[in-house]
Amino acid sequence: MKFENVRWGIIGCGDVTEVKSGPAFQKSKNSELVAVMRRNGQLAREYAERHGVPKWYDDADALINDADVDAVYIATPPSSHKEYTIKVAKAGKPIYVEKPMALHTEECNEMIAASKEAGVPLYVAYYRRALPRFKKIKELLDNDAIGNVCFVSTTQYQKALENVKDSWRVQPEISGGGLFVDVGSHTLDILDFLLGPIKEVEGFTSNQAGNYQAEDIVTGAYLFESGIHGMGNWCFTAYDNVDRNEIIGSKGKITFSTFGNEPVVLTTMDGTNEFAFDMPKHVHQPLVETIVAELTGKSDECPSIGVSGGRTNLVMGQFLGDVVEE
Template sequence: MDKVRWGIIGCGDVTEVKSGPALQKAEGSELVAVMRRNGALAEDYARRHGVPKWYDDAEELISDPEVNAVYVATPPGFHHAYTLLAAKAGKPVYVEKPMARNHRECLEMIAACEAAGVPLFVAYYRRGLEKFNEIKRLLDSGVIGDVRFVHSSYLQQQRSYEVEPWRVQPELSGGGLFVDLASHTLDVLDYLLGPIGEVKGFARNQAGRGQVEDIVTTSYAFESGVMGTGVWSFSAHKHEDRNTIVGDRGAITFSTFSGDLQVEDAEGNVHSLNIPNPPHVQQPLIQTVVDELRGVGLCPSTGVSGARTNRVMDELLRDFYRM
């Protein structure tokens, strides 16, 4: 593929800064069409971002001969259907995270793309960010020795989601805020430490608001033998975003959603780093997608890796939703 000509299905908020401009600025890439069910909003997006075409029907965008790759940026409830349509049309797919509402949908998306001979990528963009690649380099260098365990703690005060209610509607999102936010952390840990194997945990609704989980606790074992624990609470007294990877000669502590990064040695000395995100946070990962499609590189976030995170979340939410 000489140049990747993207069409976006679902040009909502996530595409305004994080991804849409990145599709335009990545080398060998251009954004040629956008789609939203509300045609007026699709037209407005196209005008503001200098996109030549807009649609209010996804199938029309997918069938546009100028579009040779499709970015599905809708809520997760639509990822499965649009991925299958794009695959049937023989077009590579870059789908937002979480990859789908559940692991079964992920497997069907992978199978459809494999049958059509098209690649499938997932927008777990932290795999492309310098901060997380620096953590990976630190781990690979042995600076904290052999990794023993990791603990994740994400706390958030209760808040209203009236602007984007789909995030707490399981039929559209796959669950509550845990699915939306914890998926980033679980994917990052998969990237840094390898696939998670056995998973055990609990999900509850403690605050009594809505019908979705607002706390999830877990313990799990990576296939490598590293152990993990985590808690995600969305009705706590404060905000906290912390992951600590502990080795036999030190520890690395970092946040999932900000630039904070600390390395502690065995003597307790702490070295702090702050690695800011680029203006368009998905651009580094999108560049790897474009490079792979053009035959000059590989993307680290695929349908196979994205599905692993959905499997872990399914295990943790199984009893709550009686899956």
């Protein structure tokens, strides 16, 4: 499946598409955004006018079956990812779906199977895999900058968000869990990118503050297929905000944040080196560019696909105790 120019449609043109993702489809080479859909037709029309998009819909099926739409970006909450992915696959069009990929790993598997059966690619919006800062970390690891990797440690905690109980992000039937699923998925996915798949998890979850139904703290240990050990702590009711990952090796360590823009720090016996990067204005754009390059036959390198996205869902499910690997 090759295109000369990829014409995109978006299902669910909400806040995430305003700056982070939507403009990326217009600014990437050989790519254009030709249609958007939102159930509220007036909001869809306003979005289209605001961003210079020629078509808008209030019906997803109409967008999916529009002959002028080559590929579809699904930017709705996770509860509808499977439904829309299967519809787009049956229409024979490539799919780019928001993260987390679905409510749970069984849905991910159905989505992967549908795309495979239809012969269309399935990409997942874990855009950090294409950002320069994380590619640099991967390069350091591949070049043996810290020797043999022994373990990785993640500490992420933040202040309790106000008025969050009404957000879909903490309603498991819509999001798949709490803020751990929304926020922690990014870290677990980037660790998969950097260190390979996680094969075993032992974790604990609690709702300590009682601000909403879902878990608000998750802690645990995990084992990578490579034998690397990992430990993680995610708390969403703490006194402060901290975002720190450390990859420890036999010759040094790499320290970095998942969400911040602080320099990546390499520490060895020879001293400390810092690598600073500017965050792209449209953070999805580097990943979208890899997708477009693949769809136009310029390269075959998109690093975030259905199989890798499904692995992150599986690991989160193992933490939360709602998935049993067969």
